[in-house]
Amino acid sequence: MSSIHKRGNAEVNANLTPMIDVTFLLIVFFVLVSQIVEVESVSMDLPEPIDPMTQKAGEDQRAVINIVPALERGRIEGYRLGTRLFPPGPDGIEALTNQLQTLFEANPTLAINLRADRITHYQYVEPALQAVTDAASRVESADVKARINLVIIRPEGVVHD
Amino acid sequence: MTDPVSNLHFGPEPELDPEAQAIKRARSHRRRAKPGNRIKLNLTAMIDVVFLLLIYFMVATDFKVGEEIYRMDLPDRSQAQAEQDPFDLDEEPLRINVATSGLGRSRYQISIDGPYPQPDDFQELFEILRARQIRDNASGGLFEPDHPIVIQPTRTTQWEHAIEAFNAAARARYTNVIFAKPQ
Numbered sequence: 001m002s003s004i005h006k007r008g009n010a011e012v013n014a015n016l017t018p019m020i021d022v023t024f025l026l027i028v029f030f031v032l033v034s035q036i037v038e039v040e041s042v043s044m045d046l047p048e049p050i051d052p053m054t055q056k057a058g059e060d061q062r063a064v065i066n067i068v069p070a071l072e073r074g075r076i077e078g079y080r081l082g083t084r085l086f087p088p089g090p091d092g093i094e095a096l097t098n099q100l101q102t103l104f105e106a107n108p109t110l111a112i113n114l115r116a117d118r119i120t121h122y123q124y125v126e127p128a129l130q131a132v133t134d135a136a137s138r139v140e141s142a143d144v145k146a147r148i149n150l151v152i153i154r155p156e157g158v159v160h161d
Numbered sequence: 162m163t164d165p166v167s168n169l170h171f172g173p174e175p176e177l178d179p180e181a182q183a184i185k186r187a188r189s190h191r192r193r194a195k196p197g198n199r200i201k202l203n204l205t206a207m208i209d210v211v212f213l214l215l216i217y218f219m220v221a222t223d224f225k226v227g228e229e230i231y232r233m234d235l236p237d238r239s240q241a242q243a244e245q246d247p248f249d250l251d252e253e254p255l256r257i258n259v260a261t262s263g264l265g266r267s268r269y270q271i272s273i274d275g276p277y278p279q280p281d282d283f284q285e286l287f288e289i290l291r292a293r294q295i296r297d298n299a300s301g302g303l304f305e306p307d308h309p310i311v312i313q314p315t316r317t318t319q320w321e322h323a324i325e326a327f328n329a330a331a332r333a334r335y336t337n338v339i340f341a342k343p344q
Contacts, residue, residue, distance in 0.1 A: 016204060016208065019208075020204070020207075020208065020211065023208075023211050023212065023215055024211065026215055027211065027214050027215050027218060030215070030218030030219060030222050031218060033222055034218055034221060034222045041228075046228065047320060047321035047324040047325070048321070049283075049321070049324055049325050049328040050283065050284070050325070050328075051328075051332065052229065052231075052328055053231070053328055053331035053332045054229035054230055054231055055229060055230060055232065056229055056230075057228060057229065057230050074317065074319070113230065116320045117320065118319060118320055118321035118324075119319050119320070119321070120319070120320045121316060121317050121318065121319065121320075122314040122315065122316060122317070122318040122319070122320060122323050122340075122343050123316035123317065123343045125320050125323070126340065126342055126343055129340060130342075147232060147233070148233045149230035149231065149232055149233070150230060150231040150233060150324065150327070151228055151229070151230055152228070152229060152230070152231070152324060153227050153228060153229075154227050154228075154229045
């Protein structure tokens with residue numbers, strides 16, 4: 001019997017409650033972030049221009065158009081806005097324009113981020129640019145200041161001016 | 162049927178047989194021996210699962226590290242609808258043609274419409290555009306910073322080459338750069 005603890009051997013117990021709390025918070029964070037990232041960014045190889053004259057994406061309200069690359073080089077599967085995929089071609093572009101119009105009506109200052117793979121042919125990118133312009137011009141409100149943000153990757157080691 | 166009242170017992174407890182007394186003593190001793198005894202949940206399995214989930218989400222989450230943007234404002238319709246001065250001359254945009262000429266990042270061709278030196282790469286394009294911009298401390302400038310510049314890719318120009326041309330104009334501090342429909 002221990003001379004200090006008269007009732008028996010001393011037991012060391014770790015209080016795991018704070019650790020479990022923190023761990024659950026981390027899990028909730030990663031679940032939410034992974035969902036947001038999945039909606040906003042399709043995995044693709046973005047352009048990496050030399051010495052880019054870009055700026056960091058702010059926290060402005062934005063929608064993201066992902067031009068989803070196809071397996072065939074330069075071609076695309078479609079245009080993804082949120083969780084909807086619009087097929088390439090006039091019908092898909094018209095549906096994309098209507099969807100963008102709805103977004104602009106709800107938020108006239110919405111920014112549109114455009115993500116396209118670096119080897120995607122320009123003939124598939126330009127309709128998306130045109131869709132944003134058309135959607136903004138269809139909205140009655142004069143407050144619409146639609147903006148397209150072209151998303152690229154800043155090469156490693158290149159710092160901001 | 163037994164009358165429940167007849168089971169009630171008042172006065173001293175009845176004598177128990179020795180075996181029953183031993184069991185009663187043992188139970189009472191056990192209860193007294195560990196006064197702080199509580200029901201405990203075994204959390205080990207849950208913590209294992211929680212850590213596995215945490216590791217999964219940490220590995221699977223793909224942050225958009227290093228992504229940046231070029232801001233490209235769309236034409237302002239409020240200005241477009243305003244009455245235009247009939248004596249204003251339209252500025253002829255500077256047109257930059259970009260074509261991808263093969264597989265690979267360095268396979269492209271650039272040309273500038275007009276009597277300008279023709280660049281071999283995007284760095285030269287930047288230098289030509291920069292040299293021809295009207296600035297306070299430089300001579301030989303032709304174009305204001307807001308002079309319209311049109312990037313004209315072909316249908317099969319890779320997006321990275323179109324972006325490189327756009328970047329050259331943006332680096333040269335031109336503010337009115339747009340993409341044209343593909344040729």
